[in-house]
Amino acid sequence: MKAKIIGAVILIVVIVCAAGYYFYGKSTDVTVINGYLGGEKIGIIEDKQIADILSKKYHIAFDYSRAGSLDMVTADQTGRNYLFPSSRTALEYYKEQHGDPVSEEIIFNTPIVLYSHKAVAEAFMTDGTVTLSEGVYYADMIKLTDKITSGVTWAEAGLPELYGNVSVDTTDPVRSNSGNMFAALLANVLCGGKTADEASVKEIMPQLKAIFSELGYMETSSSDLFNQFIRTGIGAKPIIAGYENQLLEYAAENPEQYAKLKDDIIIIYPTPTIWSTHIYIALDETGKQGAAALCDEKIQQLAWEKHGFRTSGCDISSEGGEGKVNGIAPQLNAVINMPDYKVMKVIMEELED
Amino acid sequence: MKKVICIILSAVLSAGIFSSCSSASENSFGGGAFEKETIRILSGSENKELSDILAECSKKTGIGIEMTYKGSVDIMNELKNGAEDYDAVWPASSIWLSLGDDKHIIKHDKSISSSPVVFGIKKSVAENLGFTSGKVSVNDILAAINSGNLSFCMTSATQSNSGASAYIGFLYALTGKTSALNSADLDSPLLRENISSLFSGIERSSGSSDWLKDMFLAGNYDAMVNYESLMIAANKELISQGREPLYAVYPYDGLTVADSPLAYADHGNKDKETAFLAVQEYLLSDNAQEKIRRTGRRTGFTEDYSQYGDIFNADWGIDTEKILSPITMPSEETLMKALNLYQTAFRKPSLNIYCLDFSGSMSGEGNRQLVEAMEQILIPENAEKNLLQASENEVNIVVTFDGSVRNIYTVEGSENLPLLYGDIAAEEPGGGTDMYAAALEGVEYAVTGYDLNNYCPAVIIMSDGASKTGSREDFIGGYKACGYDIPVFSIMFGDADDSQLNELAKLTNARVFDGRSDLIAAFRSVKGYN
Numbered sequence: 001m002k003a004k005i006i007g008a009v010i011l012i013v014v015i016v017c018a019a020g021y022y023f024y025g026k027s028t029d030v031t032v033i034n035g036y037l038g039g040e041k042i043g044i045i046e047d048k049q050i051a052d053i054l055s056k057k058y059h060i061a062f063d064y065s066r067a068g069s070l071d072m073v074t075a076d077q078t079g080r081n082y083l084f085p086s087s088r089t090a091l092e093y094y095k096e097q098h099g100d101p102v103s104e105e106i107i108f109n110t111p112i113v114l115y116s117h118k119a120v121a122e123a124f125m126t127d128g129t130v131t132l133s134e135g136v137y138y139a140d141m142i143k144l145t146d147k148i149t150s151g152v153t154w155a156e157a158g159l160p161e162l163y164g165n166v167s168v169d170t171t172d173p174v175r176s177n178s179g180n181m182f183a184a185l186l187a188n189v190l191c192g193g194k195t196a197d198e199a200s201v202k203e204i205m206p207q208l209k210a211i212f213s214e215l216g217y218m219e220t221s222s223s224d225l226f227n228q229f230i231r232t233g234i235g236a237k238p239i240i241a242g243y244e245n246q247l248l249e250y251a252a253e254n255p256e257q258y259a260k261l262k263d264d265i266i267i268i269y270p271t272p273t274i275w276s277t278h279i280y281i282a283l284d285e286t287g288k289q290g291a292a293a294l295c296d297e298k299i300q301q302l303a304w305e306k307h308g309f310r311t312s313g314c315d316i317s318s319e320g321g322e323g324k325v326n327g328i329a330p331q332l333n334a335v336i337n338m339p340d341y342k343v344m345k346v347i348m349e350e351l352e353d
Numbered sequence: 354m355k356k357v358i359c360i361i362l363s364a365v366l367s368a369g370i371f372s373s374c375s376s377a378s379e380n381s382f383g384g385g386a387f388e389k390e391t392i393r394i395l396s397g398s399e400n401k402e403l404s405d406i407l408a409e410c411s412k413k414t415g416i417g418i419e420m421t422y423k424g425s426v427d428i429m430n431e432l433k434n435g436a437e438d439y440d441a442v443w444p445a446s447s448i449w450l451s452l453g454d455d456k457h458i459i460k461h462d463k464s465i466s467s468s469p470v471v472f473g474i475k476k477s478v479a480e481n482l483g484f485t486s487g488k489v490s491v492n493d494i495l496a497a498i499n500s501g502n503l504s505f506c507m508t509s510a511t512q513s514n515s516g517a518s519a520y521i522g523f524l525y526a527l528t529g530k531t532s533a534l535n536s537a538d539l540d541s542p543l544l545r546e547n548i549s550s551l552f553s554g555i556e557r558s559s560g561s562s563d564w565l566k567d568m569f570l571a572g573n574y575d576a577m578v579n580y581e582s583l584m585i586a587a588n589k590e591l592i593s594q595g596r597e598p599l600y601a602v603y604p605y606d607g608l609t610v611a612d613s614p615l616a617y618a619d620h621g622n623k624d625k626e627t628a629f630l631a632v633q634e635y636l637l638s639d640n641a642q643e644k645i646r647r648t649g650r651r652t653g654f655t656e657d658y659s660q661y662g663d664i665f666n667a668d669w670g671i672d673t674e675k676i677l678s679p680i681t682m683p684s685e686e687t688l689m690k691a692l693n694l695y696q697t698a699f700r701k702p703s704l705n706i707y708c709l710d711f712s713g714s715m716s717g718e719g720n721r722q723l724v725e726a727m728e729q730i731l732i733p734e735n736a737e738k739n740l741l742q743a744s745e746n747e748v749n750i751v752v753t754f755d756g757s758v759r760n761i762y763t764v765e766g767s768e769n770l771p772l773l774y775g776d777i778a779a780e781e782p783g784g785g786t787d788m789y790a791a792a793l794e795g796v797e798y799a800v801t802g803y804d805l806n807n808y809c810p811a812v813i814i815m816s817d818g819a820s821k822t823g824s825r826e827d828f829i830g831g832y833k834a835c836g837y838d839i840p841v842f843s844i845m846f847g848d849a850d851d852s853q854l855n856e857l858a859k860l861t862n863a864r865v866f867d868g869r870s871d872l873i874a875a876f877r878s879v880k881g882y883n
Contacts, residue, residue, distance in 0.1 A: 233654030
C-alpha cells in the first residue's frame with residue numbers, strides 16, 4: 001500500500017513537472033529576429049513593455065545592429081531578417097540594389113524638425129527667421145537657408161558668444177536618413193519651395209554641396225547626433241536637424257534630466273517640413289513576422305506615448321510626449337514631398353564626392 | 354606590458370544575505386563565491402583618473418572590469434579590425450567610434466563626461482603673455498612660441514585624441530577657416546610653414562594624455578596641451594608639491610571638447626551586454642556622476658559647478674559659465690590626410706638614437722625579435738600601416754653594441770631606411786654587453802652632429818637588459834653634461850631583466866616597454882613620445 005502511494009506521488013510529480021515544462025517551454029519559445037535598425041528606433045526595440053507584447057503575443061524578439069538607413073542597404077545582410085530604415089528612399093535604394101523585398105510596411109511616421117536653444121530662437125526671431133505661434137516655434141526655411149548660404153556668422157546673427165558661421169548640423173546625408181531628408185528639404189527650398197526634380201536639382205546642386213562641405217565631419221547616426229546635442233551646450237551644436245520623436249522619447253525616458261533642460265532646449269518646425277516614414281523591410285519569412293507584430297494596436301499606442309512616433313491611429317492629445325514636452329505642433333500643414341528616388345540618387349552621388 | 358589590468362573585482366555574496374528568507378540548511382547553497390561577468394574595456398588613458406570610481410562600480414554591480422589603455426587613434430584602428438578582445442570601447446571622443454565602426458559592432462554608446470582640450474600654461478608665464486585676461490586665439494599662442502616665450506608638451510596627434518584635437522584646432526586657426534577645413538586647405542605652403550613653426554615649440558611629446566600629465570609633473574616645462582580635467586589633476590599635484598599651478602587657456606578659434614563615450618562592442622554575447630549596461634548605468638547614476646565631476650570632468654551643460662570651486666578653480670582660469678564653442682571637425686578624408694601629414698611632414702622631426710644589443714645573450718630568439726622589430730619601423734610599407742612613418746627631416750642613428758660599440762649608422766630622411774635595415778640584419782650577435790657605453794656614445798654623437806633644439810630626440814635601447822655596469826657612472830655624468838632633455842626608452846627582448854632599464858627610464862623621464870608581447874604597441878608608444 002505504502003509503495004503504491006509512493007508510486008502515485010512520484011507519478012503526479014512527474015506529470016506536474018512535464019506539464020510545467022511543456023507550458024513553460026511554449027511560452028518561452030520565442031523566435032529572435034535579427035536585422036539593421038536606424039538608431040532613432042532603438043528606444044522602441046529596447047522598450048520592455050513592447051518586448052513583452054512581442055514575446056507573449058507574437059512569440060518574437062528583436063535583435064539588432066545599429067546602422068544608418070542607407071548604410072544598411074549595402075551592409076552585409078547575411079543572417080539578417082529585416083531592415084528598419086526611416087524613409088522611402090532607403091526602400092527604393094534597396095529595390096535598386098536587391099530587387100523587391102519579401103514584404104514592406106510603413107510602421108511609424110515622424111516629421112523632420114530642428115532642435116535648438118532658446119537663445120538661438122530669440123536671436124532668429126528679430127528678423128523673422130523663426131516665429132512663435134501658439135507656443136510652437138516655426139523656422140522660415142527660405143530665410144534660414146539664405147543665412148547659411150551667405151556665410152552669416154553667429155556673431156552677425158546676434159550670438160557673439162558662438163564661434164563660426166550659422167549652420168545646421170545634420171547626420172551624413174549619404175549614410176543616414178535624417179541628414180538625407182534634411183538635404184532633400186534644403187534641395188526643395190533651393191528649388192524655390194517646389195519638390196526638386198531631375199532638371200531643377202542639377203541647378204541647385206553646387207549650392208547644396210557647398211552647404212554640406214562646410215559641415216565637415218558628420219555623425220552617421222541620428223541618435224548619436226541627438227545625444228551630443230542633449231549633452232553639450234549651445235556652443236557645440238547650436239542647431240541640429242533630427243526627428244520630432246527624439247525629444248519626445250528623451251523626455252518620456254529621462255523626465256528628471258529633461259526637467260533640467262526644458263527651459264533651454266526647443267523644437268523648431270521647419271516651414272515647410274518633410275515626413276520621415278519608418279518602413280519595415282522583411283528580408284525573409286522570419287523577418288515578416290516582425291511587421292505584423294509592430295502594427296499591433298497597443299504597440300502603436302506605446303510608440304507614440306513613450307517614443308514620440310506619430311502612428312496612423314495616434315491621438316496627439318493623448319498622454320503622449322506632448323504632455324511632457326512643450327511646443328509640439330498638433331498638426332503639420334506645411335509639408336513638402338521628398339523628391340523621388342532618382343533625384344535623391346543624384347543628390348547622394350554628388351554629396352558623396 | 355601595454356595591457357594594464359586595472360580592476361578585476363567580483364562580488365562575493367556572503368551566505369548571510371540569504372539568511373533572512375531561507376532556512377539555515379539552505380544557507381550553505383548561497384555560501385560560495387558568486388561570480389558574475391567580467392567586461393573588458395579598451396579605453397583612453399585619461400580614464401585612469403577614474404580608477405577609484407571604476408573600483409566602486411565593480412563592487413556595486415558585482416561585475417569585473419578589465420581596463421586596457423590605448424590612444425584614441427589606436428582604439429579606432431582596433432575597432433576597424435573588429436575589436437575581438439574587448440567587450441567595450443571608451444575613447445576620448447565619439448569621432449573615433451564613428452570612424453572606426455566599419456563593422457557595425459558599436460551599441461549603447463553614451464557620453465560619460467566631457468572635458469575641453471586646453472593649453473595649461475604656468476600661471477606666471479600666462480600672465481606675462483597677457484593670456485589671463487580677455488580672449489586668446491591660437492595665433493596669439495603661435496606668436497608667443499615664435500618669439501621664444503613659450504614652449505609646450507602635447508601628445509602625438511596620430512595616437513591620442515587630445516593631440517589630434519589640438520592639432521586640428523591649430524590647423525583651423527592657421528587657415529582662418531570658420532567652416533570645415535577641407536583637403537585643399539592642407540596643401541597651402543604657408544600653412545605648412547606655420548604649423549611646422551608651431552610644432553618647433555614642442556619640448557616633449559607623449560603617446561597618451563595621462564602619461565603626458567605624469568611626464569609634465571616629473572619634469573619642468575612651461576605648458577602642456579591636455580584635457581581640462583588632467584590639467585586640474587596636475588594642478589592638485591603641483592600645489593601639493595609647492596609648485597606653481599597651470600592656468601587654462603581656451604583658444605576661441607581652435608577649441609575642441611572630448612565627450613568620452615563608453616560603448617558596447619557587440620560580439621553576440623548577451624550576458625556581456627547585460628553586464629555592460631549595468632556598468633554604464635552605474636557610471637551615469639547621480640552618485641557616480643557627482644564623483645566624476647570631482648575628478649575635474651564636466652557632466653552636462655546645465656550642471657551647477659559653483660559648489661566645485663576648489664576643482665573648477667577660477668584662479669586656474671577655469672570658467673564653467675563660459676559657453677564652449679568648439680570648431681567643426683573636418684570630414685574623415687580630410688582628417689586622415691591631416692593625420693598623415695602630421696606624421697610625415699608637420700611634426701617636429703624625431704632624432705632617434707637606437708642602441709641595439711648584439712651581445713651573445715641575445716643570440717637566437719632575442720636577436721630574431723630585435724631584427725623583426727627594426728623591420729617594422731625601417732621598411733616603409735610596414736611603418737605606414739601603423740602610422741609609424743619617418744618624417745621628411747627625421748634622423749635615425751643606429752648604434753650596435755656588445756661589450757663595446759660596434760658600428761654607428763646614420764640615415765637622414767626616410768629614403769635610405771631599408772638599406773639601414775639590411776646592415777642591421779647582417780650583424781651577428783656575440784660577446785659581452787655594455788649598453789651604457791653605447792647609449793653615451795649615441796648621445797654624444799647626436800649632440801656633436803645636430804642642433805637638438807630642432808628635433809624631438811630620444812634614445813631607444815633594444816636589449817635584454819643584462820648589462821655590465823662599469824660605464825654606468827660615465828653615462829650618468831655624460832648624460833647630465835650634454836644639457837639636453839633626452840628620454841632613454843627601452844624595448845625589452847629575449848630573456849629580459851628590466852631593472853637596469855627602469856633605472857635609466859626613471860633618470861631620464863622615460864619608460865620601458867615589452868617588445869615581446871606586443872611589438873607594434875611598444876613601438877607606437879615609444880614613437881608617440883618623440
